[in-house]
Amino acid sequence: IDLACLAYNIRVVPIPMNLSSDHFEYVLNHAEISHLFIDLSITELSLDDIKHYRNDIFILDINDDDKWNEFVNGCNKIKIQKPLLHDLNELSSVMYTSGTTDNPKGIIFNQLNIISKRFARALALPEIGPKDSFLCYLPLYHTFGRWFEMMGSIFWGSTYTFTETTSFKNLLKDIKLSKPSIFISIPKRWIQIFEQIDSLIDIEKSKHKEINKMTHLVTGGNLKWGLSAAGYLDPDIFKFFNNNGIRLLSGYGMTEATGGITMTPPSDYHDDSVGKPLPGIELKLAEDNELLMRGPYVSQGYFKEEIKGSFTDEWFHTGDIFKRKKGHYYIVDRKKEIYKNTRGQTISPQKIENLFQDFELIKSVFLIGDGLEFNSVLIYPDYKKSSIQFDILNDDEIREIFSSMILSVNSFLSPFERIVNYVIIQRNFSKEKGEITQKGTFKRKTILKNFNHIISPLYEKNYLSLYYGSKEIKIPNWLLREIGTVKSNLSWDGNSISTSDQDRSLILKWSKNTIQMGDFFYS
Numbered sequence: 001i002d003l004a005c006l007a008y009n010i011r012v013v014p015i016p017m018n019l020s021s022d023h024f025e026y027v028l029n030h031a032e033i034s035h036l037f038i039d040l041s042i043t044e045l046s047l048d049d050i051k052h053y054r055n056d057i058f059i060l061d062i063n064d065d066d067k068w069n070e071f072v073n074g075c076n077k078i079k080i081q082k083p084l085l086h087d088l089n090e091l092s093s094v095m096y097t098s099g100t101t102d103n104p105k106g107i108i109f110n111q112l113n114i115i116s117k118r119f120a121r122a123l124a125l126p127e128i129g130p131k132d133s134f135l136c137y138l139p140l141y142h143t144f145g146r147w148f149e150m151m152g153s154i155f156w157g158s159t160y161t162f163t164e165t166t167s168f169k170n171l172l173k174d175i176k177l178s179k180p181s182i183f184i185s186i187p188k189r190w191i192q193i194f195e196q197i198d199s200l201i202d203i204e205k206s207k208h209k210e211i212n213k214m215t216h217l218v219t220g221g222n223l224k225w226g227l228s229a230a231g232y233l234d235p236d237i238f239k240f241f242n243n244n245g246i247r248l249l250s251g252y253g254m255t256e257a258t259g260g261i262t263m264t265p266p267s268d269y270h271d272d273s274v275g276k277p278l279p280g281i282e283l284k285l286a287e288d289n290e291l292l293m294r295g296p297y298v299s300q301g302y303f304k305e306e307i308k309g310s311f312t313d314e315w316f317h318t319g320d321i322f323k324r325k326k327g328h329y330y331i332v333d334r335k336k337e338i339y340k341n342t343r344g345q346t347i348s349p350q351k352i353e354n355l356f357q358d359f360e361l362i363k364s365v366f367l368i369g370d371g372l373e374f375n376s377v378l379i380y381p382d383y384k385k386s387s388i389q390f391d392i393l394n395d396d397e398i399r400e401i402f403s404s405m406i407l408s409v410n411s412f413l414s415p416f417e418r419i420v421n422y423v424i425i426q427r428n429f430s431k432e433k434g435e436i437t438q439k440g441t442f443k444r445k446t447i448l449k450n451f452n453h454i455i456s457p458l459y460e461k462n463y464l465s466l467y468y469g470s471k472e473i474k475i476p477n478w479l480l481r482e483i484g485t486v487k488s489n490l491s492w493d494g495n496s497i498s499t500s501d502q503d504r505s506l507i508l509k510w511s512k513n514t515i516q517m518g519d520f521f522y523s
Contacts, residue, residue: 009086013094014141025053026103039063088112094303106303107255116296117258118155120280133159135180147259179220187233215244235271258297273328291318339370355409374420374477376458380428410484418481421458466492
C-alpha cells in the first residue's frame with residue numbers, strides 16, 4: 001500500500017502503532033485521511049471507534065480476505081489516468097512523531113527527499129548490493145525502518161526479511177534462520193548480542209579465533225554490516241564487532257532528514273563519534289554549537305504548521321549541540337540542557353538521564369544539580385511493567401532496588417557526575433502543569449519550581465549524618481560522590497561504617513574522648 005501510494009504520488013501517512021487514541025484521532029483529522037488501511041485483529045480499536053472519530057472515512061480491514069480481494073479487484077478495473085512522472089517537489093508523504101505529551105507533528109516529504117536519500121546512502125555504502133540481505137525489525141512507521149530498510153532494500157535489490165516479533169529471543173532465532181548481511185538496530189540490541197556471545201564463551205579468556213567463530217555463529221554467519229543509532233553505545237561494543245568481521249557503524253539522524261544525517265565511514269570509527277556527514281547534506285555549527293543542516297533530503301517543514309525556530313535562512317535547526325573534530329561529529333547535549341555545578345564542572349543532564357532508559361521499572365527520571373554541589377534525581381516508577389511484587393516489600397527493600405539502579409548508572413559516570421541522592425515521586429511530569437515541551441523534553445525551570453518542596457530537603461546539608469546511640473558523625477557529600485554510592489546505602493554500627501552495595505568498610509570506634517578511624521587514633 002505504501003509503495004503503491006508513493007509510486008502514484010497519492011499522499012500516504014504511516015500511522016505509528018503506539019499512538020494513544022487521542023493522538024490517533026488527531027492524526028486522522030489533521031492529515032485529512034480519506035482511506036484507512038488497518039489490521040483490526042492487532043489493535044484495541046474497533047470499527048465503531050474509528051467511525052466515531054471520522055464517519056466519512058473509507059476503512060479497509062486488511063485482515064479480512066474477502067474485503068481485501070474485493071478492493072484489489074476493484075482497483076484492477078480502474079483505468080489509471082495519472083502518469084508515473086510528477087513534480088518531485090510535490091507533497092508525497094507525511095510521517096507523524098509518536099510524542100507522548102503534545103499532539104504529534106507531521107513531517108512532510110516529497111519525491112526529491114526520498115530519492116536523493118537513496119543515492120546518498122548508496123554513495124556512503126558503495127559495497128552493498130543485490131547479494132546482501134536485511135533482517136528488519138524496525139517498524140515501517142519508523143524513519144530507519146521505512147527509509148533505510150524498506151527503500152534501501154528496494155534500491156540495492158537486496159533481500160528484505162522481517163523478524164517475527166521485536167523480542168530479543170525471536171531476533172536470535174531469526175538471525176540464524178535468515179543469515180542477514182545487514183542489521184540496523186538501537187544500541188540495546190547490540191549490547192544484548194554482545195552479552196549473548198559473552199554468555200556462550202568467556203571473551204576475556206578465549207582466543208580471538210574462538211571469539212570470532214562464536215560471534216558469527218550467534219549473528220547467523222553472514223553479517224558484515226551493522227548500524228547503531230538513536231542512542232549512545234559504548235565504544236568497546238563498536239570495537240568488539242569491528243574486530244570480529246562485522247563493520248558496526250555509528251550514526252545520527254532525524255525524521256526531518258529522511259533518516260540519517262551522519263554515519264561512520266567504513267573502517268574509520270572514532271570513539272564516541274556519530275561519524276561524518278552523509279553525501280548530499282550540508283552541516284554547520286551555529287554560534288552556540290547547535291547543529292544546522294540543509295540539503296535535498298531535508299524535509300521542507302511540518303504539515304499545516306510552522307514551528308518557530310525550526311528554519312533560519314533555509315538551515316534546519318536540529319536542537320542538538322555538537323562538536324566537530326577531524327571531520328567527525330560528536331553529540332554534546334540537547335540545546336540549553338547543559339549546566340555547571342558549584343565547582344564549575346559541566347554536566348549534561350540528558351546524557352545521565354538516558355542511562356536509565358533500559359530500566360523497565362523507571363518510567364521518568366529527572367536530574368538535579370544546576371549550580372549545586374552534587375547531583376540528585378527525581379524518579380517516577382512504572383510499577384505496571386515490573387515483575388516485582390512491591391506490595392509485599394517494605395520501604396527499605398524498595399529503596400534498595402532503586403539504589404542498585406543508581407549505582408549501576410554511577411559506574412558509567414565521572415565522580416563529579418555521580419548521583420548522591422534521589423526521591424521517588426508520586427506523579428509523573430505533566431504537560432498540563434507546563435513541565436514538558438511539545439517535543440516531549442523537560443521544561444527544567446518549571447519542574448524545579450513545581451518540585452521545590454521535594455528537592456530543597458536534598459540540599460539542606462552538605463553532609464550525611466550517621467548516628468549510634470547519642471553520637472553523630474558527619475560524612476561530606478563530596479566523599480559519597482567519590483566513592484560512587486548514595487546516602488541511603490551507608491550505615492554505622494558503632495564499630496565501622498559500611499556500604500550495603502560495596503564490599504568495603506571503614507573502622508570507626510568512638511570511646512569517651514578517643515576515636516579510632518581506620519588504622520589511626522584521635523584524641
